[in-house]
Amino acid sequence: MADLPEGALMQRAAAGLAYAIIDFLRERGRGGAYGSRVALLVGSGDNGGDALYAGAILARRGARVEAVLLSDRAHEGGVAALRAAGGTVASGGVSTGSTSGGTDVVVDGIVGIGGKPGLRAEAEAALAMFEGAPVVSVDTPSGVCVDTGEVDGSHVSADLTVTFGTYKPCHLLDPAASASGRVELVDIGLDLPAPSVESLEAEDVAALVPRPAPDGHKYTRGVVGLRVGSATYPGAALLAVSGANTGLAGMVRYVGTAAEWVKRHNPEVVGDGQAQAWVVGSGSADGANSALAFARASGVPLVIDADSLRALTGPLGVPAILTPHAGELAALIREDRADVEARPLHYARLAAKRYHAVVLLKGRRTTIASPDPATPVRVNTTGTSWLATAGSGDVLGGLIGSLLAAGLAPIDAASAGAWLHGAAATLASAGGPVTASGVASAIPAVIRSLPAVSPRSR
Ligand SMILES: NC(=O)C1=CN([C@@H]2O[C@H](COP(=O)(O)OP(=O)(O)OC[C@H]3O[C@@H](n4cnc5c(N)ncnc54)[C@H](O)[C@@H]3O)[C@@H](O)[C@H]2O)[C@@H](O)CC1
Numbered sequence: 001m002a003d004l005p006e007g008a009l010m011q012r013a014a015a016g017l018a019y020a021i022i023d024f025l026r027e028r029g030r031g032g033a034y035g036s037r038v039a040l041l042v043g044s045g046d047n048g049g050d051a052l053y054a055g056a057i058l059a060r061r062g063a064r065v066e067a068v069l070l071s072d073r074a075h076e077g078g079v080a081a082l083r084a085a086g087g088t089v090a091s092g093g094v095s096t097g098s099t100s101g102g103t104d105v106v107v108d109g110i111v112g113i114g115g116k117p118g119l120r121a122e123a124e125a126a127l128a129m130f131e132g133a134p135v136v137s138v139d140t141p142s143g144v145c146v147d148t149g150e151v152d153g154s155h156v157s158a159d160l161t162v163t164f165g166t167y168k169p170c171h172l173l174d175p176a177a178s179a180s181g182r183v184e185l186v187d188i189g190l191d192l193p194a195p196s197v198e199s200l201e202a203e204d205v206a207a208l209v210p211r212p213a214p215d216g217h218k219y220t221r222g223v224v225g226l227r228v229g230s231a232t233y234p235g236a237a238l239l240a241v242s243g244a245n246t247g248l249a250g251m252v253r254y255v256g257t258a259a260e261w262v263k264r265h266n267p268e269v270v271g272d273g274q275a276q277a278w279v280v281g282s283g284s285a286d287g288a289n290s291a292l293a294f295a296r297a298s299g300v301p302l303v304i305d306a307d308s309l310r311a312l313t314g315p316l317g318v319p320a321i322l323t324p325h326a327g328e329l330a331a332l333i334r335e336d337r338a339d340v341e342a343r344p345l346h347y348a349r350l351a352a353k354r355y356h357a358v359v360l361l362k363g364r365r366t367t368i369a370s371p372d373p374a375t376p377v378r379v380n381t382t383g384t385s386w387l388a389t390a391g392s393g394d395v396l397g398g399l400i401g402s403l404l405a406a407g408l409a410p411i412d413a414a415s416a417g418a419w420l421h422g423a424a425a426t427l428a429s430a431g432g433p434v435t436a437s438g439v440a441s442a443i444p445a446v447i448r449s450l451p452a453v454s455p456r457s458r
Pocket residue numbers: 232233234235236237239281282283284285306307325326327328337390391392393394
């Protein structure tokens with residue numbers, strides 16, 4: 001914690017929360033605080049205190065504010081401040097109806113980062129009284145597991161979460177990330193420990209993207225090779241190559257049954273030879289085992305996708321990135337797909353440890369775990385649900401392969417690749433449908449639009 005009295009931190013948090021609520025009300029067509037009806041659901045902890053002090057600020061600005069206390073031990077200073085500002089306080093978890101006629105916003109101050117997963121019956125009942133009203137959560141949506149992003153039992157589903165100091169794992173990791181709604185960060189001067197879960201931002205990706213040295217040539221920039229596709233899935237080869245062949249690596253090699261097609265559509269692409277990284281498995285069908293065996297024998301870092309994941313028996317002895325979706329990871333570690341989707345952090349970490357590889361678990365919030373438990377897990381926040389389209393994972397494998405060949409560490413290649421892939425999908429989609437080919441075509445434009453950094457030479 002910073003050297004500030006606890007009360008000062010709470011005042012800062014409450015002020016940040018109140019102004020975020022005012023903006024939220026404006027977005028929803030209310031003029032702001034004045035005349036708005038605000039219900040505070042107040043638990044016994046500091047989270048409830050934040051809500052009460054924020055409620056006091058809103059009440060002073062003309063909002064009709066009612067606090068519904070869910071415990072006998074609500075924050076005393078906060079209760080007094082709300083009363084002094086003209087707000088009403090209802091105890092016993094039951095609204096007096098003082099904001100009746102339609103609640104414009106419910107503020108979830110039930111529990112914060114100290115809360116256990118699930119909601120108590122009184123909290124569930126209080127939420128039910130305001131069903132249908134928009135919800136702003138204080139710090140975290142109550143009821144989710146803050147440290148893992150898992151949900152177990154009932155929880156709040158917020159439209160907006162206003163958090164303090166730093167994002168918490170539950171804001172980034174599904175399923176809790178979905179329950180957080182939009183997340184706004186308020187800096188209140190907290191001095192925080194290093195996070196266990198993080199997400200890259202545009203500046204981070206800009207610093208990681210490989211840029212040609214002034215005297216670089218195609219071999220110093222890195223050569224990526226792909227052994228992907230099959231007679232069954234020639235398209236997977238074309239798509240993986242399109243992800244690799246965006247100009248990020250110095251050269252792209254392709255080996256496989258789709259070679260004629262690949263070269264016809266990508267005259268830059270050459271055949272077998274040395275590479276600094278190999279991508280295997282996408283659409284490989286029956287060729288998945290041999291593709292993996294050839295690539296492994298090369299001794300260079302690998303991206304292992306789709307069908308080659310089934311060929312894995314244990315650690316490979318070379319740096320590797322595994323890129324399963326939830327169905328593929330479930331098959332790999334013999335778990336239920338629904339369990340993997342419910343606990344992506346847990347299972348990505350488990351597989352990373354078991355296979356001594358970076359594991360990139362694809363989904364709405366792609367989750368990237370390192371075999372080194374001290375390395376924070378990275379969660380990707382770019383993208384759009386339009387990206388859920390056949391072949392987009394093949395594009396991602398190729399893109400990550402090119403970053404790996406260019407010299408990025410596996411965790412950086414995987415997370416920067418996921419970031420660029422999601423951003424390319426958003427750009428190509430522009431709010432409408434997108435194909436996997438369209439995603440690949442948008443990658444160079446995303447790289448051009450990254451913030452400027454001083455050139456990195458390797
Ligand atoms: N144009 C092409 O040639 C394409 C080829 N593809 C190739 O087709 C083969 C089969 O790929 P599939 O991904 O369909 O795998 P599977 O058909 O092997 O799917 C395995 C299981 O995972 C589940 N699953 C699929 N996608 C999921 C997701 N995003 N999240 C959670 N669960 C999911 C499925 O329901 C299934 O139970 C692979 O070789 C793949 O590379 C696909 O990438 C699509 C495009």
